Amino acid sequence: MINELGKKAKIAEREIRIATTQQKNNALNAIKEALPKNVQKILVANDIDLEKAESNGISKVMQDRLRLTEERIINIANAVGEIVALPDPVGEIDGGCVRPNGLRITKQRVPMGVIGIIFESRPNVTVDAAVLCLKSGNAVILRGGKEAVNSNIALAEVMREAIAPHINPDVIQLVTDTSREVSTQLMQAREYLDLLIPRGGAGLINTVCENAKVPVIETGVGNCHVYVDEFSHMDMALKIADNAKCQRPSVCNAIENLLVHKNIAEEFLPKLFELWNDKVEMRGCERSKAIININSATEEDYYTEYNDLIIAIKIVDTIEEAMSHIEKYGSKHSETIVTYCYSNAEKFQKQVDAAAVYVNASTRFTDGGEFGLGAEIGISTQKLHARGPMGLKELTTVKYLVNGNGQVR
Amino acid sequence: MINELGKKAKIAEREIRIATTQQKNNALNAIKEALPKNVQKILVANDIDLEKAESNGISKVMQDRLRLTEERIINIANAVGEIVALPDPVGEIDGGCVRPNGLRITKQRVPMGVIGIIFESRPNVTVDAAVLCLKSGNAVILRGGKEAVNSNIALAEVMREAIAPHINPDVIQLVTDTSREVSTQLMQAREYLDLLIPRGGAGLINTVCENAKVPVIETGVGNCHVYVDEFSHMDMALKIADNAKCQRPSVCNAIENLLVHKNIAEEFLPKLFELWNDKVEMRGCERSKAIININSATEEDYYTEYNDLIIAIKIVDTIEEAMSHIEKYGSKHSETIVTYCYSNAEKFQKQVDAAAVYVNASTRFTDGGEFGLGAEIGISTQKLHARGPMGLKELTTVKYLVNGNGQVR
Secondary structure, three states, rough: OHHHHHHHOOOOOOOOOOHHHHHHHHHHHHHHHHHHHOOHHHHHHHHHHHHHHHOOOOHHHHHHHHHHOHHHHHHHHHHHHHHOOOOOOOOOEEEEEEEEOEEEEEOOOOOOOOOEEEEEOOHHHHHHHHHHHHOOOOOEEEEEOOOOHHHHHHHHHHHHHHOOOOOHHHHHHEEEOOOHHHHHHOOOOOOOOOOOOEEEEEHHHHHHHOOOOOOEOOOOOEEEEEEEEOOOEEEEEEEHHHHHHHHHOOOOOOEEEEEEEEEEHHHHHHHHHHOOOOEEEEEOOOHOOOOOOOOOHHHHHHHHOOOEEEEEEEEEOOOOHHHHHHHHHHOOEEEEEEEOOOHHHHHHHHHHOOOEEEEOOOOOHHOOOOOOOOOOOOEEEEOOOOEEEEEOOOEEEEEEEEEEEEOOO | HHHHHHHHHHHHHHOOOOOHHHHHHHHHHHHHHHHHHHHHHHHHHHHHHHHHHHHHOOOOHHHHHOOOOOHHHHHHHHHHHHHHOOOOOOHHHHEEEEOOOOEEEEEEEEEEOOOEEOOOOOOOHHHHHHHHHHHHHEEEEEOOOHHHHHHHHHHHHHHHHHHHOOOOOHEEEEEEOOOOOHHHHOOOOOOOEEEEEEOOOHHHHHHHHOOOEEEEEEEOOEEEEEEOOOOHHHHHHHHHHHHHHHHHOOEEEEEEEEEEEEHHHHHHHHHHHHHOOOOOOOEEEEHHOOOOOEEEOOOOHHHOOOOOOEEEEEOOOOHHHHHHHHHOOOOOOOEEEEEHHHHHHHHHHOOOOOOOEEEEEEEOOOOOOOOOOOOEEEOOOOOOOOEEEEEOHHHHHEEEEEEEEEOOO
């Protein structure tokens, strides 16, 4: 199956990589218009998935992620409109020079080629991933979670029909066989895929990294920290910790750990306890337990991405100890220091190794929209190719155009 | 073994990623000075490797690659001096903005972290790879070919002793156990490696891509083409084809295939035959064989990177056929068109998907030095992270520095 999809994708890729922005936007607008028109078709398919999910005892949270409604479909269509409005990175010139021998070298941004996206049972990702790949001039092969297969087939059909008058519809293809074998084939399709992006939880990402033989970008694992320095304003520290933990605890840029300098802990922790006692399950080191009445944090707690209203607290003696803790337990996603000390702010930003290193702001800003990139395909937690929020530009690569008049070496 | 090296590398990485350019240059200069001083030690070790290689019946070409001489060691030391002189990419600001909420976002270039390099039995790569990683603020774990193990141990010792007064010497470590098991461990050391670069032939690169579980950059496979358009000057076409094939046939940016437009073939091919008859083994399609007296090129020939004075020739009816041939058989490395037709030049550069797409110049220019990047660690033939010649900048990543005054979402 992957062979067949791969061959078609390679043909479609040659067409879309030279498409104009206008042509791509026309295709995107067609998707935007087709989605609301096909609400019934999509909801019928979604109902089949939802019924199966219920009879298979899938959790309510998962069912909610799987569920489409007319309102949700309209929101998805509107998000497509936002992508139409974004600038097209393809064709941008990233620099160049004329060499002493007269050769003119131009570094130009071009599409990746064929991108695979493996994701869980969230049908909104089906559209989102497809349109980001299309806008950036790539062919995409989508492999969504098996619980959403009927919804995904319907969405892919609607999108493919919509774009067919504008571009080869094989720029969007869906893997309808959701078996593990076919999934593994996709991860190892070196002949066809230029890039594979897993979108989902740690389990999915690990499976992909363990099995893939094509280039992969890891996304979305976030074990983030707030470090409350000894030189920090209590109100700001409470506000940032509270926002970073509670505003949306299920996402990767929410914090899982709180580090507090020993000189401020006796003042800070009781206030935090007052704020969080009813809403956050606090687990702490021995020293923090001597100040507030909370459960113990184990070694494992410090490694855990709860994605829930739970936090592990540790009192540290120095900023160096805080940075060492982050180095050991963190996932290099987003880290913040709350401080009014210039040299500690500088030290933290210089020495902490993460995609985003903050001073006096919530980690929740690590996001394509908040960073001004427009839509994002995910947040990279690896260092190769892209780090942090990945927008359209991160779905492209470069090529060198070299123009001469007979130069040889 | 990899566990031990990995842990040390992680500690050393924390030190070198915040080292100043001066500190790194001091370490590099110490290597530059230490190499000539330790010629005897290095040559004694190299002799052991050479004796083994001879008694094991290793080919003369391989033996020559393995051989060090005083002159070669001095050349290696001088190349270190050139890397000292290159600008340090670490710390460069790649852009940024102030968001509407007042958050200041700065995208800064930082080292990758820990880089693994797997290479064949060429001891010069040991020094070259180590100093490029050091200059770009990375810790490196080197795994060279087993035939060069004594030479590599000596070179690593000399380098580590030289840098010890300036920086944690574990920024340069060598895998001395050259067994396949340990090599596989290195390729799968997700806990320690941020990047793995294989440097060598297609066999090595395939092994790494098949087995690696860490991010990899593929380098160096080059099945490149010259396309002689119907609208081309005979002299320029001959000069470029000759240079691209013959100036150094063993390297990846030399050509392996020649495509000739049917309307020019009868004039061009006899002249080429005259030029190459004594030095290049020409294999061709049926139509080219009707013009000049050469052997047949098989389907396999068109896929082959000879790295030798052999070429496969094909006559094409159109520029489109030439581009389709390149799409099918090429390795997306370097492709060139010889033409005086503006629209064909534009079409070729726009539609051909390769790291470097040339008009009227030899493919042999795809090289870090020739592109003005200074030294190169290799030529990437994948699209993720880096494409074409990779210099110091490609050994770095970015982090976002985000500065606020209490912003929350």
